[in-house]
Amino acid sequence: MFDRPDTGEKALLVHPLNQGEPETDSINELWQLAVSAGADPVLVVTTRRQTPDPRYFIGKGKLDELIAAVREHHIELVLFNHSLSPSQERNLEKELKVRVVDRTGLVLDIFAQRASSFEGKLQVELAQLRHASTRLVRGWTHLERQKGGIGLRGPGETQLETDKRLIAQRIRQIQKKLERVDQQRNQGRSARKKADLMVVSLVGYTNAGKSTLFNRLTGAAVYAADQLFATLDPTLRKVELPQNQSIILADTVGFIRELPHELVAAFRSTLSEAVESGLLLHVVDASDERIEETISEVEQVLAEIGADSVPQIQIFNKIDRITDGCPPHLERDKDGKIRRIWLSSQTGEGFDLLEQALLETLKTGTFRHKIHLPATLGNIRARLYQVGRIIAENEDGEGGWEMEVEIPVRESGILKQAGLHQSSAPA
Numbered sequence: 178m179f180d181r182p183d184t185g186e187k188a189l190l191v192h193p194l195n196q197g198e199p200e201t202d203s204i205n206e207l208w209q210l211a212v213s214a215g216a217d218p219v220l221v222v223t224t225r226r227q228t229p230d231p232r233y234f235i236g237k238g239k240l241d242e243l244i245a246a247v248r249e250h251h252i253e254l255v256l257f258n259h260s261l262s263p264s265q266e267r268n269l270e271k272e273l274k275v276r277v278v279d280r281t282g283l284v285l286d287i288f289a290q291r292a293s294s295f296e297g298k299l300q301v302e303l304a305q306l307r308h309a310s311t312r313l314v315r316g317w318t319h320l321e322r323q324k325g326g327i328g329l330r331g332p333g334e335t336q337l338e339t340d341k342r343l344i345a346q347r348i349r350q351i352q353k354k355l356e357r358v359d360q361q362r363n364q365g366r367s368a369r370k371k372a373d374l375m376v377v378s379l380v381g382y383t384n385a386g387k388s389t390l391f392n393r394l395t396g397a398a399v400y401a402a403d404q405l406f407a408t409l410d411p412t413l414r415k416v417e418l419p420q421n422q423s424i425i426l427a428d429t430v431g432f433i434r435e436l437p438h439e440l441v442a443a444f445r446s447t448l449s450e451a452v453e454s455g456l457l458l459h460v461v462d463a464s465d466e467r468i469e470e471t472i473s474e475v476e477q478v479l480a481e482i483g484a485d486s487v488p489q490i491q492i493f494n495k496i497d498r499i500t501d502g503c504p505p506h507l508e509r510d511k512d513g514k515i516r517r518i519w520l521s522s523q524t525g526e527g528f529d530l531l532e533q534a535l536l537e538t539l540k541t542g543t544f545r546h547k548i549h550l551p552a553t554l555g556n557i558r559a560r561l562y563q564v565g566r567i568i569a570e571n572e573d574g575e576g577g578w579e580m581e582v583e584i585p586v587r588e589s590g591i592l593k594q595a596g597l598h599q600s601s602a603p604a
Contacts, residue, residue: 381460383431390522464498552576
């Protein structure tokens with residue numbers, strides 16, 4: 178077996194090109210992912226192929242090219258910008274004599290480095306274990322394999338079975354711990370809903386400037402840097418707005434193109450902050466040449482986690498980096514609602530427009546409530562009919578009502594004043 182260095186890994190990047198895709202597209206992101214993981218990328222090799230080779234993913238000619246490049250540049254690590262099957266990874270490592278990591282493994286490694294909270298570490302470990310469970314065979318190729326028949330069962334098969342059982346046990350333990358963490362998170366959401374505080378979540382492509390925007394709005398000191406996945410764990414802070422209004426602002430993990438499904442599944446509870454929000458601020462790097470593609474990637478992940486129906490305002494950030502110059506301004510749709518704001522979280526230009534948009538949302542936004550209204554509160558029922566929309570109403574048999582109503586955020590105080598305990602969600 179070959180040695181596996183821990184640090185200072187000189188990396189060769191392999192980028193499979195899609196049909197019609199220019200060679201420069203997404204290579205920069207692969208390079209940034211490699212640097213974020215701590216690798217030292219020295220060379221990029223691109224390849225075009227209609228269908229992946231079942232043994233090596235790439236063709237024999239391209240494999241020979243990689244072997245020569247590994248020897249010439251003393252490469253210690255080969256990173257593929259695509260998912261590889263366990264057998265493809267094993268076959269490539271056997272030929273290249275260096276470690277091979279696919280896109281999913283690379284992103285998981287970065288997440289493992291950046292997770293700092295208890296929940297974040299559990300989620301990353303869960304994703305890693307699920308990914309590793311399909312690749313156990315790679316670590317035991319030096320052991321004798323089972324041939325079949327009495328007396329021919331080698332130690333390698335026993336070790337594999339032991340590892341699979343231990344991983345399955347650890348996955349169950351992590352899932353139970355995450356369930357408890359999720360219960361605590363739901364209790365926090367319930368408390369915020371009872372206080373009639375709307376949650377506004379920052380979402381967007383990684384490195385779009387979400388954390389810098391979060392820090393400027395909240396005065397917090399969340400780590401922000403010009404790198405992919407600078408922050409991983411979600412952070413929530415109360416933001417005081419003009420006119421004695423306030424919201425809860427949530428900073429969530431950034432997205433990338435083709436976010437591995439293991440991570441989407443593992444971070445579903447974290448990303449659920451976005452699903453439960455009353456408003457999404459979709460932060461976009463206005464200076465990004467691939468702006469439409471990155472917006473599409475974020476929308477795809479939001480749809481996957483069920484947050485595509487949450488009201489959204491696009492924040493075109495980093496206008497200070499636009500060479501042609503772009504003054505801060507906002508754009509409205511045909512109904513007069515603010516849909517896009519151009520600003521700079523670095524300089525603060527346009528933040529007055531963002532505050533204006535948040536205040537408008539608080540005044541015009543609606544929440545859906547499920548409540549039990551006793552017979553003594555008929556005046557509250559009449560008021561709800563005046564200011565809101567009654568979605569469902571059933572008599573409780575004692576003169577009261579079980580109601581589901583949709584009312585403006587500004588009118589939520591009606592329920593609070595009446596001492597009602599309601600469960601609510603953004604409409």
